[in-house]
Amino acid sequence: MKCMHTKLPDFLAKVQAAGKKLRPETKVSIKGLENIQTAKLASLRVGRIEEEIVEVTEDPEITEVVVEAVPFNPEIIYTIITKGYTADGKCKKAILEDLACSIPTVEHHIIDVEEVVDRRSAGPKQTQF
Amino acid sequence: MKLKYRVLPVGGIDGAMPLNWVFIDKKDIANAALTDYEAVKVIAEEFKDSAAAVDIVDTEAVSVTSDGIMNPIAVTAIASVDHGMINKTYGFLPISAIPEYEGIYEDEPHMRQWHLPQFKGRELHKGPNNKDRGTERADHNENMTLTGRISNNNCGSEAFDMVNMTEILIFMSAANEIMHDGEVIVKVAGPEISVGIGMIVSERWGRIFGGTNPGRYKPGMSAHNSGVFAKTVKSDYPAIAAPKEIFMKYMLDALDTGLIVGRHLGSSPALLMTAYYYGTPIDLDHISDRAWIELESIGITRELLSKPVKPYTREEMIAHAEEIIPGMKDAKRYKVSEIVAIREAEVKRETIA
Numbered sequence A: 001m002k003c004m005h006t007k008l009p010d011f012l013a014k015v016q017a018a019g020k021k022l023r024p025e026t027k028v029s030i031k032g033l034e035n036i037q038t039a040k041l042a043s044l045r046v047g048r049i050e051e052e053i054v055e056v057t058e059d060p061e062i063t064e065v066v067v068e069a070v071p072f073n074p075e076i077i078y079t080i081i082t083k084g085y086t087a088d089g090k091c092k093k094a095i096l097e098d099l100a101c102s103i104p105t106v107e108h109h110i111i112d113v114e115e116v117v118d119r120r121s122a123g124p125k126q127t128q129f
Numbered sequence B: 001m002k003l004k005y006r007v008l009p010v011g012g013i014d015g016a017m018p019l020n021w022v023f024i025d026k027k028d029i030a031n032a033a034l035t036d037y038e039a040v041k042v043i044a045e046e047f048k049d050s051a052a053a054v055d056i057v058d059t060e061a062v063s064v065t066s067d068g069i070m071n072p073i074a075v076t077a078i079a080s081v082d083h084g085m086i087n088k089t090y091g092f093l094p095i096s097a098i099p100e101y102e103g104i105y106e107d108e109p110h111m112r113q114w115h116l117p118q119f120k121g122r123e124l125h126k127g128p129n130n131k132d133r134g135t136e137r138a139d140h141n142e143n144m145t146l147t148g149r150i151s152n153n154n155c156g157s158e159a160f161d162m163v164n165m166t167e168i169l170i171f172m173s174a175a176n177e178i179m180h181d182g183e184v185i186v187k188v189a190g191p192e193i194s195v196g197i198g199m200i201v202s203e204r205w206g207r208i209f210g211g212t213n214p215g216r217y218k219p220g221m222s223a224h225n226s227g228v229f230a231k232t233v234k235s236d237y238p239a240i241a242a243p244k245e246i247f248m249k250y251m252l253d254a255l256d257t258g259l260i261v262g263r264h265l266g267s268s269p270a271l272l273m274t275a276y277y278y279g280t281p282i283d284l285d286h287i288s289d290r291a292w293i294e295l296e297s298i299g300i301t302r303e304l305l306s307k308p309v310k311p312y313t314r315e316e317m318i319a320h321a322e323e324i325i326p327g328m329k330d331a332k333r334y335k336v337s338e339i340v341a342i343r344e345a346e347v348k349r350e351t352i353a
Helices: A008-020 A043-057 A106-110 B026-031 B036-046 B109-115 B172-179 B190-196 B227-232 B244-256 B269-278 B289-296 B302-306 B314-319
Strands: A005-007 A027-031 A040-042 A064-068 A075-085 A091-102 B002-008 B020-025 B051-058 B074-082 B092-094 B145-147 B150-153 B158-161 B166-170 B183-188 B238-241 B332-335 B341-346
Touching: A005 A008, A005 A043, A008 A027, A008 A040, A008 A043, A008 A064, A040 A043, A043 A064, B002 B026, B002 B036, B002 B172, B020 B026, B020 B036, B020 B172, B026 B036, B026 B051, B036 B051, B036 B074, B036 B092, B036 B341, B051 B150, B051 B172, B074 B150, B109 B244, B166 B172, B172 B183, B172 B238, B172 B244, B190 B227, B190 B269, B227 B289, B244 B269, B244 B314, B269 B302, B269 B314
Parallel strands: A027 A064, B020 B051, B074 B145, B166 B238
Antiparallel strands: A005 A040, A075 A091, B002 B020, B002 B341, B051 B074, B074 B092, B145 B150, B150 B158, B158 B166, B183 B238, B183 B332
C-alpha cells in the first residue's frame, strides 16, 4: 500500500536527514509548525522538499538550513477554544469563537535573499491580472 | 514615461504615519499608458527598499461610507507592496464598477444619493465582486490586500504594518481631500469613531460586507456586535479625516434626500447627532438593542436623542460641525500640501514586463 501522506514526525525527521545528507555538521531547523502536534502531509511534496534541502546544501558555503512553513493564505481564521478545567483535570466548559489573524506574507521572509527559486504550483492558483 | 503619485510617507504627520500610503489617480495611470496592476508594479519598484499600501482612486466616480454616505471619490483598486514585491494572490485587488441593478433602491435605500446632481451619472465603486476577489480568497478573507508586512484593508481605508503591528485609518472624505490638495484633520480615532465604523448599511458588494446578496447587517444594527468593547476597536490608532464642515455637507446632502438614520442610513454617532440637530427623523425603534449598548457606552442614549431641540439651519449645522459631530475633538488640522508628497516614478519597461 502506498502511503500518500506523510506523518508529521516523519517529515521533521526527513528534513533533518536531508539537511545533513551532504555534510552532517550542517545545522538544520524548521519553523512555523511548532503548534501542530499531529498531521498528515502531502508525500510527493515532502519528497520534493527533501530534494530541495539537499539542493540548497550543495553550495559548500551553506552551513545552516532553515525550513520555514508560512501559511499560504495570510488572513487566517482561528477557532479559539476557551476551556475551563476543574481541579481533577476535567474540562467542564468550552466556548468557541472565531479570531481573524492577518500575518506577514511570504515576501517578508525573502527580502534579503540573494536568489529565490519559486517552484510553487499545485493548490494555489495565481491570480492573473 | 513617468507615473505621478501621492504619498503620505512613514513617519510623516508629526510621526503619526506608521507606514507609507500611496494614492494614485486613475487619470495619471491612463496618462502613463499603464494598467492598474502595472502601475502597482511601478510603485513596488519605487519602494524596493521599504513597503507601502497603495490606493488607486477615481476622482470622477462615487463610493459610499460604511454608514451609507455617498462621497465624490472611489477606490478602484488596492494593493500592498514590500521591497519591490507584490504577493501574487493577495497583493492586489481590483474593485470593479457596480451597475445600477434592478431593485438597488429597494435593497439599498441609501443609494438614492446617486440621483443627487453632484453624483448623477458617475460610476459607482464600493467593494470587489467575486471575479475581483479571485479564486483563492475564502469567504472569511476581508476585502484586503497583503504583501510582506503591509495589509491594506476594507477597500483602502485602513492599513496595517503587520510586523510593527501598527495601523492607521484614512476615511474616504480624507482621500478626496488628499487628491484635491485640500485639508485634513488627524487624531487618534477614539471611541466615537470606533463605534461609528460598526454602524453600517446593508449593501451588495459593499466595501466591507456583502457579496451577491445584501449582508446580514442592516441599518440600525452594529456589525461590530461587541457590546461595550466596540468603543475600544480603534481607540489607539490615528485616523485621517476631512475637516468636519466638509463631512457635514455630505451628511446633510444625504439627509436632504429624505433618508432616515437608523432605517436607511447607519446609526453612527456622527449621523445620529447630525440628524438630531438638523431636525430630521431618526428611527430610534429600529436601532437594535446591541447597537444601543455600543451607543450608550459613548453617551448617546435614546433619552438624549428624544429631547426637543430647535433645529439648526444648514448653514448653522456647517458652522457648528466641530461640536455636533462626535469624536476627534480638537484634532490637528493640516493642509494636504504639508503632509503629502507628490512624486513621479520612472516607468521602466523591465518593471512592467
